Amino acid sequence: MTEGTLQIDHISKRYGTRTVLDEVTFDVRAGELFGFVGSNGAGKTTTMRIALGVLRADSGEVRFDGRPITHETRTHIGYMPEERGLYPKMKVLEQLVYLAELHGLSANDAHRSAENWIARLGLAQRRDDEVQKLSLGNQQRVQLAAALVHDPSVLVLDEPFSGLDPLAVDVMSEVLREKASTGVPVVFSSHQLDLVERLCDRVGIIRSGQMVATGSVGDLTARAGSKLVVTAPAAPPGWTAGLPGVQVLETHGATTVLGLTSGSDDQTVLAAALATGPVTEFSRRRRSLTELFRDAVAEKPVGQGATT
Known part of the structure; x- marks a missing residue:
C-alpha cells in the first residue's frame, strides 16, 4: 500500500x-x-x-x-x-x-x-x-x-x-x-x-x-491569543482597571498575567504600568495547548478550522 x-x-x-x-x-x-x-x-x-x-x-x-x-x-x-x-x-x-x-x-x-x-x-x-x-x-x-x-x-x-x-x-x-x-x-x-x-x-x-x-499547535495558540506578563513592584491592586480589552488572568505578588482581546494595545498597558513606577518584566507568552484545551472543554472559542 x-x-x-x-x-x-x-x-x-x-x-x-x-x-x-x-x-x-x-x-x-x-x-x-x-x-x-x-x-x-x-x-x-x-x-x-x-x-x-x-x-x-x-x-x-x-x-x-x-x-x-x-x-x-x-x-x-x-x-x-x-x-x-x-x-x-x-x-x-x-x-x-x-x-x-x-x-x-x-x-x-x-x-x-x-x-x-x-x-x-x-x-x-x-x-x-x-x-x-x-x-x-x-x-x-x-x-x-x-x-x-x-x-x-x-x-x-x-x-x-x-x-x-x-x-x-x-x-x-x-x-x-x-x-x-x-x-x-x-x-x-x-x-x-x-x-x-x-x-x-x-x-x-x-x-x-x-x-x-x-x-498546528503554533497556529492554534497564535490565533487563540497570548498572555501579557507584567511585573510592576510598585503597582497598587487594580492598576489595570479601565484599560480597554484587558482582563486580569492571574496575580503572583508584583506580577500580573493579563489576557488581551483582539485589537487591544499592549503599549497602553505598558504606559499604565510605568505610571505606577518601575517595570521589571513586560513580555508576551503564547498560550499552551493545555490552556487551549481547557477553553475548548469550557466551550470558549479556540480558533476553528485551521488546515495548515
Whole structure:
C-alpha cells in the first residue's frame, strides 16, 4: 500500500437519541503525527474504531489515499486500543509472530519482525513470558509492538503513552517519529497535552462529538491569543482597571498575567504600568495547548478550522 492521507470525512454516529459523533472531519497526512485530544467520552475512541471498521458510521466516510477503506486497507493499519487487546496467556514472541502472520507476513518474516520490535522496545528479557505476567508498562510496549509488527502503512493509537514511565515515553516517541519519517500517517489520542504539544505536527480537539479546532499547535495558540506578563513592584491592586480589552488572568505578588482581546494595545498597558513606577518584566507568552484545551472543554472559542 502506498503512502497517502487518512481522511475522516463528516463521520456521524448515534446510539438511539444520543449523538456520539456529529459530522467529525479531519485528515492525517502522510508522514504526519496528529494528536487527537478531548475529554473522556468526547468521541475519540469511537472515531478510531470507525476508522478501523470495528464500528460502522451512520453517515460519512473514511478514506485512505482518496479511496474508501476496505478489508485489504485495514490489513495495513496498525491499531493500538486503549484497552489491552492481547492474549494474556500467550508468550510475547509467540503472540507477535501470530499477529504478524494474521496480517499476511510469512513465518520467517513474522519471526524477523517480531524479534526486531522486541529488541527495539526493550522486551528482550521478556520475550518468552506470558503477557499477563508483565508489568502494565511492558504490556503497553507489547501492545505497540503488535501494532507495528506487520509494518503498517497507517498507525492509529488510542492512549499509547498511558502507564509508561519517562524512559518508555521517550522510546515510544522515538518510534512514532521514526514511522512518520517513512511517510506513515500517525494519529494518536492522549491526555498528556504537553507531550502532544511537543511531539505532534498538528492537533485536533474534539468536544461532545464535534471537532472544535484543528491545526498546528503554533497556529492554534497564535490565533487563540497570548498572555501579557507584567511585573510592576510598585503597582497598587487594580492598576489595570479601565484599560480597554484587558482582563486580569492571574496575580503572583508584583506580577500580573493579563489576557488581551483582539485589537487591544499592549503599549497602553505598558504606559499604565510605568505610571505606577518601575517595570521589571513586560513580555508576551503564547498560550499552551493545555490552556487551549481547557477553553475548548469550557466551550470558549479556540480558533476553528485551521488546515495548515
